[in-house]
Amino acid sequence: xFGLKADWxxxxxxxxxxxxxxxxxxxxWCPGCGDHGVLTAIQKLLRDEQVAPESTVAVSGIxxxxxxxxxxxxxxxxxxxxxxLPVACGVKSRRPELDVWVATGDGDCFSIGAGHxxxxxxxxxxxxxxxxxxxxxxxxxxxxSPTSPKGMKTNTHPFGxxxxxxxxxxxxxxITNVSFVAQVVDWNPPLVYEALKAxxxxxxxxxxxxxxxxxxxxxxxxxxxxxxxxxxxxxxHDQGLPVNTSVxxxxxxxxxxxxxxxxxxxxxxxxxxxxxxxxxxxxxxAPCYEDSSSIGMDMTPETRLQALNRVxxxxxx
Amino acid sequence: MANGETAGAVQLREHIVEIVSDSGEGAQKAGQTFGxxxxxxxxxxxxxxxxxxxxxxxxxxxxxxxxxxxRLATNVVTNMGDEADLVVAFNEQVLYSRIANGxxxxxxxxxxxxxxxxxxxxxxxxxxxxxxxxxxTNGLEVHELAIEKACLIHTNNPRRGKNMFVLGMLCRIYxxxxxxxxxxxxxxxxxxxxxxxxxxxxxxxxxxxxxxxHIPELCYVVPPRxxxxxxxxxxxxxxxxxxxxxxxxxxxxxxxxxxxxTPATSASHYLADVFHNTGGFVHQAEDEIAAIGxxxxxxxxxxxxxTITSGPGIALKTEMIGLAVMAEIPLVIVDVQRGGPxxxxxxxxxxxxxxxxxxxxTGDAPKIVLAAATIEECLHYVILARRLAEAFRIPVIxxxxxxxATGVQPYPRPDVSTxxxxxxLDQSDWDPEIPPYHWDVNxxxxxxxxxxxxxGNYILTGLAHTKYSKVAYDADSNQxxxxxxxxxxxxxxxxxxxxxxxxxxxxxxxxVGWGSTLGAIEEAVDRVRAxxxxxxxxxxxxxxxxxxxxxAIFERFRKVMTIEINxxxxxxxxxxxxRRLAQLAWLLRAHTCMEIDCWSVVYGHPLQPGLIHKVxxxxxxxxxxxx
Numbered sequence: 050x051f052g053l054k055a056d057w058x059x060x061x062x063x064x065x066x067x068x069x070x071x072x073x074x075x076x077x078w079c080p081g082c083g084d085h086g087v088l089t090a091i092q093k094l095l096r097d098e099q100v101a102p103e104s105t106v107a108v109s110g111i112x113x114x115x116x117x118x119x120x121x122x123x124x125x126x127x128x129x130x131x132x133x134l135p136v137a138c139g140v141k142s143r144r145p146e147l148d149v150w151v152a153t154g155d156g157d158c159f160s161i162g163a164g165h166x167x168x169x170x171x172x173x174x175x176x177x178x179x180x181x182x183x184x185x186x187x188x189x190x191x192x193x194s195p196t197s198p199k200g201m202k203t204n205t206h207p208f209g210x211x212x213x214x215x216x217x218x219x220x221x222x223x224i225t226n227v228s229f230v231a232q233v234v235d236w237n238p239p240l241v242y243e244a245l246k247a248x249x250x251x252x253x254x255x256x257x258x259x260x261x262x263x264x265x266x267x268x269x270x271x272x273x274x275x276x277x278x279x280x281x282x283x284x285x286h287d288q289g290l291p292v293n294t295s296v297x298x299x300x301x302x303x304x305x306x307x308x309x310x311x312x313x314x315x316x317x318x319x320x321x322x323x324x325x326x327x328x329x330x331x332x333x334x335a336p337c338y339e340d341s342s343s344i345g346m347d348m349t350p351e352t353r354l355q356a357l358n359r360v361x362x363x364x365x366x
Numbered sequence: 367m368a369n370g371e372t373a374g375a376v377q378l379r380e381h382i383v384e385i386v387s388d389s390g391e392g393a394q395k396a397g398q399t400f401g402x403x404x405x406x407x408x409x410x411x412x413x414x415x416x417x418x419x420x421x422x423x424x425x426x427x428x429x430x431x432x433x434x435x436x437r438l439a440t441n442v443v444t445n446m447g448d449e450a451d452l453v454v455a456f457n458e459q460v461l462y463s464r465i466a467n468g469x470x471x472x473x474x475x476x477x478x479x480x481x482x483x484x485x486x487x488x489x490x491x492x493x494x495x496x497x498x499x500x501x502x503t504n505g506l507e508v509h510e511l512a513i514e515k516a517c518l519i520h521t522n523n524p525r526r527g528k529n530m531f532v533l534g535m536l537c538r539i540y541x542x543x544x545x546x547x548x549x550x551x552x553x554x555x556x557x558x559x560x561x562x563x564x565x566x567x568x569x570x571x572x573x574x575x576x577x578x579x580h581i582p583e584l585c586y587v588v589p590p591r592x593x594x595x596x597x598x599x600x601x602x603x604x605x606x607x608x609x610x611x612x613x614x615x616x617x618x619x620x621x622x623x624x625x626x627x628t629p630a631t632s633a634s635h636y637l638a639d640v641f642h643n644t645g646g647f648v649h650q651a652e653d654e655i656a657a658i659g660x661x662x663x664x665x666x667x668x669x670x671x672x673t674i675t676s677g678p679g680i681a682l683k684t685e686m687i688g689l690a691v692m693a694e695i696p697l698v699i700v701d702v703q704r705g706g707p708x709x710x711x712x713x714x715x716x717x718x719x720x721x722x723x724x725x726x727x728t729g730d731a732p733k734i735v736l737a738a739a740t741i742e743e744c745l746h747y748v749i750l751a752r753r754l755a756e757a758f759r760i761p762v763i764x765x766x767x768x769x770x771a772t773g774v775q776p777y778p779r780p781d782v783s784t785x786x787x788x789x790x791l792d793q794s795d796w797d798p799e800i801p802p803y804h805w806d807v808n809x810x811x812x813x814x815x816x817x818x819x820x821x822g823n824y825i826l827t828g829l830a831h832t833k834y835s836k837v838a839y840d841a842d843s844n845q846x847x848x849x850x851x852x853x854x855x856x857x858x859x860x861x862x863x864x865x866x867x868x869x870x871x872x873x874x875x876x877x878v879g880w881g882s883t884l885g886a887i888e889e890a891v892d893r894v895r896a897x898x899x900x901x902x903x904x905x906x907x908x909x910x911x912x913x914x915x916x917x918a919i920f921e922r923f924r925k926v927m928t929i930e931i932n933x934x935x936x937x938x939x940x941x942x943x944x945r946r947l948a949q950l951a952w953l954l955r956a957h958t959c960m961e962i963d964c965w966s967v968v969y970g971h972p973l974q975p976g977l978i979h980k981v982x983x984x985x986x987x988x989x990x991x992x993x
Contacts, residue, residue, distance in 0.1 A: 073825065074836070103820045106667070118825045119837065124817040125825035126666055128659070129689055135656035139663020139671070140817070142649065143620055147667065147817055165659075168652040345645025346620070350784040356643040357615050357782055363640075364602045364612075365779055366406040 070102050071095045073120045083235030083261030084114050084181060090242045091121065091150065091179075094249060105148045108137040110157035113188045113263075114181030117152035131162030134169035134178070141174045142342040148249075149176035156186050159195040159215050170224040170254055172338035177248045177255045180217065183263035184270055191266040201270060218318035218329060221256050222311070228253035228335035230314065231290065231328045235261040236275060237299055240326065243290040247328060253335050260324070274324075278302070284317065284327030292327070300326060375541055375587045380410075380439030382447045383540075385532060386464055387456035388425045389418050389432040392529030397434030398774060399554055400536050403547045404436070405603045405776040408590025410443040411436065412885075413774040414972065416464070417713045426490070428462035435469075438540070440589050443775070444740070444885025448976035450474055452539070452584070454532050456513075457482060458497035465504070467971065472505030475584060477535070480510035509581055516576050520569050530566040534573020539584045544574060600779040606744040606770030606882075607633035609777075610700055613748025614672050615644045616780065618787025619698070621671040623649040623661040628712040629768040630676045630702035654682035658699070662690055665697050666826060668791045668816035670756055672698040672748070677706045677719050680726065687761055688727040689828045691851060694803065694812070696755035696762075698748065703767040703881075705970050714970030715768040717881050718932040720949040723763045724910050730848050732855045734758065735910035737765040739884035742777035743907070744770055749786050756788070758854045759814055765909070767931075769882040769972040796822030803833040803850070810853030855911045862908055864915030869895055869902030872922035874989055875982065877903040878962075879929050880950055883973045887929055890978035894986075901982055909953070917958040925989055927963035928954065929978060934966045 071092040078084045095105065105123035109115035111130035118125025128136045137151045158166050158180050169178065185203065186192040192205040196217065200209040221230050229251045231244040241259065248255030262271045274280055283300035285292060289308050297303070306317060306327070314330040348356075383400070385393040394415055401413040416433040423430030437447045449471035455461050456479045464470065478501075482494035501508050517524035517531050524531075530551060537547045548567050555563045577584070590596075604612065610633045614622055622641070624634045638648045651657035654675060661671035675683065680701050690697045705711025706718045723735045734754050738744045744766050751762040796815045802824035804812045812833075815822025824835045830844045831837055838844070867876070868888050879887045884905045891903045902923070906913060920926045934948040947955070951964035965981045967973075 101820075102823055104818055106817050107825075108663070119827075121825075122823060124815075124823050126663070127825055127827040127829070128662075129685055129828060132655065132659045132686070135651065135659030136663040136666070139621075139623065139660035139665075140667045141663075142647070142660065143664050143669040143671075144667040144817065164652055165656055168656065342621075342647050342649060344647060345642060348645035350618070350787050350790075353615075353618065353644045353787065354782060354784050356645075360615065360640050360643055361602060361612070361779060361782065364604050364608070366402065366601050366603050366776060 064101070066096055066099055066102065068092055068096050071122045073118070073122045073125075076120045077116065078113060079265050081262065081264035082113070083183065083259070083263070084117065086235050086238050087179065087181065087241060087259055087261070088117060088120055090238060090245055094242060094245050095123075098249065100148050104146065105150065106140050107150045107152060108133050108140060109152040110154070110162060111188070112154040112157045112186070114152050114154045115157060131157055131160070132165065133157065134162060134165040137176055138169060138172055138174050138338070141176060141339050143346060145175070145339040145343045149174075151176055151178040153178065153180055155180065155182040155184060155194045155196045159217055166221075167224055170221055170256065171226050173226045173228050173253045173335050174338050175252050175254070177245065177257065179245070180256070180258045181261050182217070182258050183261045183267055184214070185263050185267040187263050187266055198270060201267075216318065217258055218325070219315070222314055222318050222330055226335050227256070227330065228332045229255040230330045231255070232258045232260065232324070232326055234274075234281070234326065235259055237296060239293055240290065240296050243292070244328070247290055247331075251331065251333060253333070253337055280324055282317070282323035282325050284308075284325055284329065286328070288331065289328040375585045378586050378588045380437065380441070380443070380447075381452065381540070381586060381588055382435060382437045382450040383536065384416070384433060384435045384450045384453040384464070384469065386416065386431055386433035386453060386460045388430055388460065389421075389423055391432070391456055391525060393433040393456070393532075395554065396529035396533040396536075397436050399533055399547070399550050400542075401436045401438070401774055402603055403537065403542050403550055404438040404540075405601065406546055407543055408596060409588055410439040410441050410591055411774070411776060412443040412446055413437075414446045414769070415772045417772070426457050426459040428459055428466075431460040431463045433460075438588050440591060442591070442595075445889060445975065446773070446972055448974050453477070454535070455479065456528070458494055458501070461497070461501070470506060474506050476501060476506045476508045477581070478508060478510055479513045481512065481514050483510070511580060513576075516572060517569060520572050521565065527566070527569045530569040531573035531576070534570040535577040537570075538574040538577035539581070539586060541585070541587050601776040602779045603774060603776045604741065605632075605772055605774045606738070606741045606766050607702065607772075608636045609741050609744035610674065610748055610766065611636040611640070613745040615641065615646065616745065616782050616786050617698075617749040617752035619672050619752055620646045620669050621649065621661065621664045622646070622674060623651055623657045623664070623671055624674050625651050625654045625657045625679065627654070627676045627679045629704055629771045630674050630679070630700070632771065633674050633700065633702065654679040655686060658683040658686040658697075661697060662686060662695055665690075665695050666817070668818070670696045670698065670752055670788055672700065672752075674700040674702065676702050676704045677722075678709060680719055680722055684726050687733065687763075688729065688731050690761040691727065691731040691733050692828050693826045694759040694814070694851070695826070696759055698751045698755055699761060699763045700748065701763055701765050702771045703765060705968065711970045713768065715882070715972055716932055716968055716970065717765075717767060717883070717930050717949070718968070719765060720880070720909060720932070721952065723765060724953070730852065732852050733760055733910065734762040734855070734858065735765065735908075736762065737881045737907060737909055738770060739881060739905055739907060740777070741770055741773060741775045745780065747907075752788060754858070758858055759812065760854055765881060767882050791818070792816055793818045795820045801833040802835045803831070805833055805850040807850075808853070809857040810850040811857065859911035859914060862911070862913045864919065865904055865906060865913045867902050867904050867919060870900065871902070871919070873900030873902050874924045875899075875901045875985060876920060876923040876926045877901065877929050877982065878906065878926060878950065878954065879903065880906045880909060883929060883931065886973045886975045886978055889975035890982060893975065893979050894982050899982070899986060901986070906950070912953070912957055916954065917960065920958055920960055920962075925963060925985065926954075926960065927951075927965060927985060929973065929981065930964065930966040931968065931973060932966050933968050934964050
C-alpha cells in the first residue's frame with residue numbers, strides 16, 4: 050500500500066533487475082543462428098538500463114526472429130506475418146510510457162509488411178525496431194527474401210534469384226520523418242549492443258538492421274561476408290556509435306560520418322561497394338506520433354462525462 | 367408569420383417529401399434542415415439521402431439523381447416509407463431514376479423547376495417538354511415553377527442558393543415554425559459567417575413568399591406527436607454513423623483506428639470532429655489491416671479500441687479478427703454494411719456481411735456478433751459491444767448498414783453515466799500463480815493481465831497455446847483452447863432472453879428479420895394484421911450467439927421466413943436442395959433444424975413496407991393454396 054511493503058521499506062528502491070529477470074522460455078533457434086546473440090544483447094541492455102520487465106513489451110510478426118518475445122521475460126505480442134509494426138504502434142498509442150521493442154525479419158518487414166514499414170517510420174513512435182536480416186525465409190525453409198542477393202539459389206528460385214535485392218537503408222532513409230537508422234552484423238556483439246543502446250535511448254522509431262547468420266539456409270552468403278571484412282565500411286563519429294578496438298580491429302575500412310547529415314547518409318546507403326556499419330542517421334528532434342495520439346489521457350471520467358454531455362447538447366432538439 | 371397556420375390547411379397524419387437534384391445543388395442540406403425543424407417541432411421523422419454512385423455525375427442525368435427523402439408524421443417513423451407525396455426537383459431528368467425505383471405514385475405532387483423549357487439548347491427544351499407529358503400521363507400532379515428565376519433576385523449564384531429557397535417553400539407548405547427554421551439556417555452556416563447566414567435566410571424568406579404566392583393550394587399540417595408520446599424526454603437527432611460515434615464516446619473508449627471506406631467513414635469524420643473533447647483519438651491508418659492491428663495493439667495494452675469499416679475492410683481484417691479471437695483480445699469492430707461482394711455497391715445498403723461476420727475466418731473463430739436495428743441502437747450497441755468485449759475477452763462485431771448510417775431520426779437522448787465508461791486502467795500487481803488464460807472450465811472466462819501489471823508478464827500469440835500462453839502444438843492443448851473460446855459464447859448465450867414477437871405469439875406466418883429492416887417489416891406486418899391476417903414478426907439483435915428459444919417460437923407458426931437485404935435464389939427458378947438462401951435463413955435452418963423460407967433482394971435500397979406487404983400477401987396466398 051502506498052508503495053510501502055509490510056516492513057515499511059520503500060519498495061521502489063528494493064528492485065534491482067538481473068539478467069534472469071529478462072529470461073523467458075528457452076530459445077529454440079538453430080545452433081549458430083545469429084538471433085541468439087541479439088537476444089543476449091537485448092537482455093543485457095535491459096538489465097543495464099534497469100527497465101522494469103512489466104513495462105516492456107516485445108512485439109513481433111511471424112518468422113524465426115519473431116519468436117524472440119517468447120524468450121524474453123517481459124510482456125510480449127507475437128502477432129501476424131508482417132503486422133508487428135501496426136500492433137506495436139497501437140500499443141504505444143495510448144500507453145506511451147511502455148518500452149516497446151519490435152522484432153521482425155527481412156520477409157516480415159520488407160516483403161509482406163512493407164506498407165507498415167514505411168508508415169511506422171513516418172509515425173516515428175518511440176520504439177526500437179530490430180530487423181533480423183538473414184536474406185532468406187528460414188521458418189518456411191529457404192525461400193527467396195527481399196534481401197536475398199541476385200543469383201542466390203533458394204527453393205523458390207532453384208536456378209538463382211532473378212532480381213537485385215532490396216536496399217532497406219535507402220528506402221528507410223527516404224521516408225519522411227525518419228529519425229534513426231543503424232546497421233550492424235550479429236557476429237560483432239559489442240557493435241550490436243551499442244546500436245541497441247543508442248536506439249533505446251533515442252526518442253522515436255529506431256530502425257536497426259541486423260545482418261545476421263542463417264547457418265542452415267544461407268550459409269554460403271554469410272560465410273562470404275564474414276570472411277571478407279573489406280566488404281564493410283565502419284562509420285565512426287563522436288555522435289555515432291562508440292566503437293572499441295574489438296570493433297575497429299574487425300572492420301579496418303572506416304569512414305568518419307556525421308549521423309546528423311542526411312544527404313551524407315543517403316550517399317553511404319547508396320554506395321554498393323561497401324556495406325555500412327554503425328549509425329547512418331540520427332535526428333533526435335523528429336516529432337513522435339504518440340505525442341498526438343495520446344492526447345486527453347489524463348482526463349477524469351467526470352470531465353469526460355461533462356464533455357460528452359456538451360457534445361450531446363449539440364445534437365439535442 | 368411564425369407558426370402562422372393558414373386557414374384551410376389540410377390535416378395529415380404523415381407525408382413523404384423528396385428533394386431531387388443534380389449532385390452538388392444542396393438538396394441534402396435543405397432536407398436535413400427541414401427534417402431537423404420537423405423533429406424539433408415534435409414530429410416523428412426519418413430522412414434518407416438519395417446518393418448517386420459517382421462523385422461528379424454529369425448534370426441532368428437520370429443516374430446522377432442526388433437528394434433526400436423526408437418522411438414526417440404524427441407517429442414515430444421507423445423507415446423511409448413507400449411512395450413520396452410531394453417532390454421538389456431541380457431538373458426533370460433526375461426524376462426518371464426515382465420513377466424507375468417506384469418512388470412516386472399517381473397523385474404525387476411534383477414541384478419542378480421550369481427554366482429548362484426556355485433553355486438555349488433545343489434538345490434540352492425537347493427533353494423537358496417530353497418529360498412533362500410523360501409525368502402527367504403517369505398521373506403526377508405537375509407544378510412548373512420558376513424557382514431559379516425567383517432566386518436570382520436574391521443571389522447571383524442560384525445553383526448554390528436555391529436549396530434554402532426550397533427549404534422556405536417546404537416550410538411554408540407544411541406550416542413549419544419559420545423562426546425555428548431561420549435559427550436552424552444560422553446554425554447550419556455558423557462557420558461561414560454572418561453575411562452568408564443573412565443571405566441564406568433571405569433566400570429562405572423568399573421561398574416562403576414564393577410558395578404562398580404560386581402554390582397556395584399546397585398547404586398542410588402534420589401535427590406533432592402527443593405530449594404523452596414524447597413524455598417530456600429530450601431527443602437527439604442524428605444519423606446512424608453519428609450514433610456509432612456517440613456510442614464510442616459513451617462507452618468510454620479512447621481510440622478509433624480506421625481506414626477510409628464508404629459508407630463507414632462518416633462515423634470517423636464525426637468522431638474526428640468531436641472525439642478530442644472526451645479525450646479520444648481517431649487514428650487514420652495506412653490500410654485496413656493496419657487499422658485493426660493498431661486497435662488490437664491498444665486493446666492488448668489495456669485500452670479497448672474500436673475499428674469502423676465496411677465490407678471490403680472486413681475482408682481485409684479477417685486475419686486480424688482471427689488473431690483477436692485466438693489470443694482473446696477485446697475489440698469492437700463496427701461493420702457498416704454495403705453492397706458486395708468485392709467493391710460492390712459502395713454507397714448502397716445490403717445485409718450481405720452476416721455470414722462473413724460469423725464465419726469469415728479460418729479455423730473455428732467464435733466471436734460475438736450484434737446487429738443494430740435502429741439508429742438509437744447504433745449508439746447503445748457500441749456501449750454494449752465494449753462491455754461484452756472486455757467481459758468475454760473477445761472481439762465483438764457490430765453490424766449496421768448504409769441505411770442506418772445515412773438515415774436521420776430523432777431518438778431519446780440517453781442519460782449518459784461514467785458507469786458506461788471503460789474502467790480505469792488496472793495496474794495492480796498480478797498474482798504470479800494465475801496463468802494469463804486462467805480459463806474457468808464452465809464459462810471459458812479468464813482474467814486478463816495488462817502490460818504494466820507486475821508479474822503478469824506473458825507472451826500473447828496467435829499460435830495454439832496453453833493456459834500459460836505457451837506455444838503448443840499438441841492435441842490436448844489445441845482441443846482445450848478451442849473448447850474454452852467456444853464456451854464463452856455458450857455462457858454469454860445463457861444470459862440472453864428469448865426475443866419478443868411483434869404481434870401474436872402464434873399464427874400462419876412469422877417474418878424474421880435482423881438489422882435496419884426492423885421498421886419496414888413491422889410496419890408491413892401491422893398493415894397485414896390490420897387486414898385480419900395472422901402474421902407476426904421477430905427481429906434478432908444477437909446473431910452470434912443467437913437469442914434462445916427460437917425453435918419454440920417458430921413452432922407456433924405454420925410458416926417461418928426471413929426477409930433480408932442480401933441475395934437468395936428465386937424459388938421459382940431454383941428450388942429444393944439447390945436453392946441458395948438468404949444469410950439469416952441459412953443460420954436459422956442450421957440453428958433450429960426447421961424448414962425456414964426466405965425472401966430477399968439486392969436492389970441496394972432500404973426495404974419499404976409496401977414491398978414487404980406484397981411479399982407477405984404472396985406467401986399467405988401460397989399457404990392457402992397448399993393448405
